[in-house]
Amino acid sequence: MTNQITLTIDEKEILVPPGTTILKAAQSVGINIPTICYHDYCTANALCRICVVEVEGARTLVPACVAQVSNNMRVRTNSERVIRARRTILEMLASSVDLSDAPDILAMLQEYQVDTNRFPEAEERKPSVIDDNPMYIRDYAKCILCWRCVQVCATDAQYTFAINFSGRGYETQIGTFYDKPIPETTCVFCGQCVGVCPTGALKPKKQWLLEQGLPPAEIVQLTRFNRSANSRCR
Amino acid sequence: MTKISLEPLMPILDKLAPKGRTALLPALQAAQKIYGYVPEQAAVAIANRLHVPLADVHGVLEFYALLYRTPVGKTVIHICADPVCAMAGADTMLKQTSRKFEFHGKHKDKTPTVTIERSPCLGLCEHAPALLVQSTPLVQPESYTWEDLIAGKGKKPRSIIGGDISILTANCRKGQIVWLEDYKAQGGYQALNKVLQMAPQEVIEEVKASGLVGRGGAAFPTGLKWESAAQSTAQPKYVVCNADEAEPGTFKDRVLMENDPHLILEGILIAAYAIGATYGYMYIRGEYEYQYQVMSQAVDEAKKDGLIGNNILQSDFSFELELRQGAGAYICGEETALFESIEGKRGFPRVKPPFPTTAGLFGKPTVINNVETLANVPFIIQKGATEYRKIGTEKSPGPKLFCVSGDVAKPGLYEVPFGVTFRHLLFDLAGGIRNNRTMKAALFGGAAGAFATESDLDVRLTFEDLRVAGLPLGSGVITVFDETRDMRDVLLRLAHFFAEESCGKCYPCQIGTQRQYEILQRLATSSLLPGDLERLQDVGWTMTEASLCGLGQTAASAVLSAIRLWPELFKSHQAH
Ligand SMILES: Cc1cc2nc3c(=O)[nH]c(=O)nc-3n(C[C@H](O)[C@H](O)[C@H](O)COP(=O)(O)O)c2cc1C
Ligand code: SF4
Ligand code: SF4
């Protein structure tokens, strides 16, 4: 029998195995902590910080998706500090990118009463859509830099290593080797990146064309998979 | 795409290939030395030889400010525009240099001959305004011809080094590099000799007893750090010397490296022996090319003399040291980002725990220490912890280096025992405020610091006193501003620094540093919008509380301290 860890989350006493994250411990008693970058099948990088909680005695707020429980820990998932941080992060996010295709985040904006115009005159990230292959489009104006696509393309799933980062800081964007179009990269069109993208930044091309109002026949034409034909028109 | 010959690169890659990905940055730097930038073909060759995915090579190239994917001028000039240099006229220098370039560079042919870049603090603050021409620092550039300037001819800076004591800086005051022979003549490497007769645990006990804490900013007890790594069971273990000095206003490690390289090497060797490391790295910021050359020569000397390598001084202790150069990223001074960089990756900080002493470089137990921290070690071993503790105060023992720059009569590096007052440092040592003015403020701890005012002049410079005063000691930076300075401009430049240097990993800092910069732009141009003060506070608070690493956690520190000290600054210009 393993030694269980005892802690309290929002005044509830909880027993969980060692190594459990605060996020999972909370879920086990029905307390929901919001997450954005976290995904059960991807490496957790604790980068969105929306899951931060207050841990008694900790200097700063703590990311629940990676922080592990310890004995007698006292956690608050909904304190004033937590709410202020979450709301500000969401306000900043809304001022940076187009969240219209990210239903989970839109719901969070509601829940935390986010003023989406909190930052007037803020510089948005809005590069134009990259439509360079028949399978999916890349609309990085919607990208929240959650890193999931990069990771599933690499060691989290596919080991293809077609995409990585360009720039750094606020100017970061997902990119390819020397900005090559996707068909010239190692991409095998497995679609994993599209599958894990939470914001519609990566989207099946068929769906995107449909949204643009194209007739089905034309869509079939445009999305026929033909690597050589496609790479000819560069 | 212009065709290039890979011939000069190939022998270098042959040598680096066995190291694999960890050699990525050195390989890219080698390519850039040959071609002036990293051409696509060279990047492909590097990727193939080191077995790094192409996209990952791209990610690394894109992360570091000193690596170029497209051609740049034959001569690259970096001009610092951070606060100290700005006060000394960096903007004018940027403008004039660019104008000269227009005049001289335009009509010859189309490829640029000169590239001029605005740079973050170059660690030459006492020589402000600072500039690097092809990695060579020059002072008073306004006094030479354009031809001399781009040829890198001109006056080399000489630092003022002073203070009440000279334990760390004794060899720095000689006006010439102290090479091995001189270093040994003055008793150098005797501490190493002594250590080799001791058990590693005894060495650790001595360092613990000395009360030495890290000088890189976090003030963590050095002995405890070593003990923790020594007790980790995983092998191998590493020692890393952090010489990525890039906190605006800091230049202490530069002065140590360029004058007394063996002092640092001796500290590294003792640390390695104490924790049982057989391999180590010294990571020197990319802009410190000259200091890198000095350290390289010193390492060569040490190897020839049997001080680095197998069976050091005929003992059972063997240790190899590899020097690495950074490539223009302040964040790589953060310990885990530095590890990533050595491993050949983008300099993203890692989530902690695990801490470096259990899983650091290559996932192995690692001790990482600042240059100045390690420079304290030979004295502690040689003279003993009791003697060491006679310097400084009970809670802050030892000597401390302060980098004083800005509006002072004698900007320079000052070594004092912990416990002297700020007034003593500022007036008795640094000569007081320039031009008979008074002090408006002093920024303690660099860009990540907080402002002190006249009422703090009698604070004693110790960890304990400064904590009470709400001032960070940081890495020992004090930047002074006189009464005439516009603090709005100072804040704007600090905010610019953080927006440029944020790695972009976590949202609070990635977006927060940008929004903070935007609001401070409005502050500087007297066009604050209603609600901007609250916005600034929310952004600052959130970065401090929720960011992943120390950069974001301190990116608003100076701004928040300015709001507390000068609230009127943030109100007067709001729209009525
Ligand atoms: C953004 C950032 C930059 C840093 N830069 C440096 C640096 O340039 N040099 C340094 O020694 N420590 C730097 N540090 C601190 C290191 O993370 C680490 O604490 C230090 O190297 C440990 O050495 P010490 O214990 O000897 O101080 C930095 C930390 C942060 C968060
Ligand atoms: S494209 Fe999608 S999956 Fe990739 S980082 Fe952006 S939001 Fe995340
Ligand atoms: S705080 Fe800033 S520098 Fe640190 S991980 Fe987050 S984005 Fe990167």
Ligand code: FES
């Ligand atoms: S969900 Fe925890 S940091 Fe993103």
Ligand code: FES
């Ligand atoms: S060199 Fe310009 S501020 Fe340090």
